[in-house]
Amino acid sequence: MKFSMMIGLISGFAASNAMATHISEKQCVGSDPKAVHGVFTKYDQYSKMPGSEYSMSLAGVDVPLMRWVKSQAKMVSESASASEAYVWTVLQPVNLTESRLYPRFLLDCKVEWQGQGGFRQTCSMMKDKQHFALDDLRIAVEVSRATRGCKSSETGISIEIDLSANSSEVAQIKNAVLAPAGMLAPLIEPLFNEEAFFKNYFNFVYGEWMKQL
Amino acid sequence: MKRNFPVAGVLVAMAVLSGCGQADRANTHLGSMDDTSKSMLEELKKTQKTFDAAAKQVEAIATALTAIKDMGLDVMNLMKTAFAKKPPGGTDDIGAVLGESLQPAIQTEEANEI
Numbered sequence: 001m002k003f004s005m006m007i008g009l010i011s012g013f014a015a016s017n018a019m020a021t022h023i024s025e026k027q028c029v030g031s032d033p034k035a036v037h038g039v040f041t042k043y044d045q046y047s048k049m050p051g052s053e054y055s056m057s058l059a060g061v062d063v064p065l066m067r068w069v070k071s072q073a074k075m076v077s078e079s080a081s082a083s084e085a086y087v088w089t090v091l092q093p094v095n096l097t098e099s100r101l102y103p104r105f106l107l108d109c110k111v112e113w114q115g116q117g118g119f120r121q122t123c124s125m126m127k128d129k130q131h132f133a134l135d136d137l138r139i140a141v142e143v144s145r146a147t148r149g150c151k152s153s154e155t156g157i158s159i160e161i162d163l164s165a166n167s168s169e170v171a172q173i174k175n176a177v178l179a180p181a182g183m184l185a186p187l188i189e190p191l192f193n194e195e196a197f198f199k200n201y202f203n204f205v206y207g208e209w210m211k212q213l
Numbered sequence: 214m215k216r217n218f219p220v221a222g223v224l225v226a227m228a229v230l231s232g233c234g235q236a237d238r239a240n241t242h243l244g245s246m247d248d249t250s251k252s253m254l255e256e257l258k259k260t261q262k263t264f265d266a267a268a269k270q271v272e273a274i275a276t277a278l279t280a281i282k283d284m285g286l287d288v289m290n291l292m293k294t295a296f297a298k299k300p301p302g303g304t305d306d307i308g309a310v311l312g313e314s315l316q317p318a319i320q321t322e323e324a325n326e327i
Contacts, residue, residue, distance in 0.1 A: 056271060059278040061292040072307040088307035099302030106310055130310050180295040184288065187277055190270065 019194045023161035023202055028150035029213035033118045036143045036155055039209055040121055041111060043073035043087045051208025054201050056191070063191070066201040067092045069102070081113045087123070093197060094177045101173050103133035103197070118144030118155070133173060134198070136164040155213075159206050165194035173197070 029036065042049065052068035070090035077084045087107040096102070109123040125137040140160045147156020174192050178185040282288040 058271060059275050059282070059292060060289055061296065063292070063296045064298055067301070069301040070304060074307055074311065086307065086311065088305075088310050090301075090304045092301040095296055095299040097299050097302045099304045102301070102304060104304060106307070130305065182291065182295070184278075184281075184291055184295065187281070188274060191274065 019167065020162070020164045021194065021199045023159070023163075023199055025157075025159040025203065025206055026149075027157050027210050028147065028154040029157060029210055030154060031213040033116070033143050033145060033155050036157060036213055037111070037119055039212055040141060040143075041083070041085075041109075043085050043109065044071060046071035046087070046089070049209065050212065051205040054204045058188070058191070063188075064094055065191075065196055066094075066103075068205070070104075083111045085109050086126070091201075093173050094192070096173070096176055098176060101132070101176055103173075105129075105131040105134055105137060107137070107139075114144070117146060118142070133166055133169045134163055135166045136162070138162045157210060157213075161202055163198055163202075165198055167194070170194050170197065 039049075046052065047068040047070055053064065054066045055062050055064040057063070068089070069092045070088065072088040074086045075083065076086060087109050089105055089107060090099075091103040093101070093103065106126045106129040107123040108126050109121065111119055111121045113119045120143070121139075121141040123137075123139040125131060125134065127136065138161070142156075142158040144156050145152075147154075147158075150156040170193070174189070177192050178189060181188060278288045278292075
């Protein structure tokens with residue numbers, strides 16, 4: 001069986017399985033809510049922040065999995081207690097130069113301060129705007145001084161992410177990523193899927209952000 | 214020149230992989246988790262299990278690749294060639310996405326780099 005056929009069969013199988021993913025992360029950090037706010041609302045800097053490049057070492061080779069290549073923000077409103085911004089995000093899977101295959105989406109991000117003690121940030125994908133690879137993405141971040149399980153001097157951060165990948169579009173990415181691998185493609189194919197591209201990536205991104213705090 | 218591919222090596226490798234096909238994948242980076250409560254630690258334990266499963270899968274693939282390498286194929290070179298970092302292609306800016314002629318209030322784009 002030709003390898004391209006094998007890849008096709010594998011991709012076909014993947015395409016028949018849509019995947020919804022939930023990510024839940026909780027941490028206590030030493031920084032105050034204002035500092036956390038400063039990191040989480042650097043919308044225009046997301047592509048340059050620690051964690052923007054996610055890779056793994058395989059057989060002595062550094063294999064890039066996902067890279068945040070564009071983050072542009074447009075503030076919609078801003079006050080002392082709340083803000084709203086549109087955030088345009090583009091990710092580069094592995095080393096693809098074919099940008100039509102890049103996961104991309106526009107987020108509507110809102111922040112509401114709950115006194116001085118914390119804030120809530122919600123980001124929702126604007127489904128009526130250009131998007132690829134994801135059908136939906138919702139991020140909810142709760143930041144509070146008074147968090148159960150954290151010391152009084154610490155700030156608790158709770159992150160909940162729900163995303164729904166478009167399996168047929170992810171299969172297109174996968175085919176393009178695996179094509180240069182030739183005969184190795186069937187072997188390394190399990191590394192490239194919705195979970196690696198999105199669940200693991202967002203886990204990594206937020207993990208790296210919180211290391212700064 | 215046509216290259217003979219070590220089919221047996223691939224079969225062995227695929228067999229190794231089939232044992233972990235359902236394993237959860239996760240990144241290998243955990244943030245600092247000190248000073249968390251018992252309930253938070255319980256959650257972390259669950260997360261750790263996911264990470265462990267991912268690590269096992271990567272290990273299995275690495276083992277399989279080594280098996281193929283031992284049969285004479287230059288796996289490392291193939292991998293390096295296939296996954297060499299490349300600069301991103303051009304994409305729309307937020308103004309075009311929003312359908313506006315105005316430039317975004319804030320705008321950055323990572324410079325191409327290799």
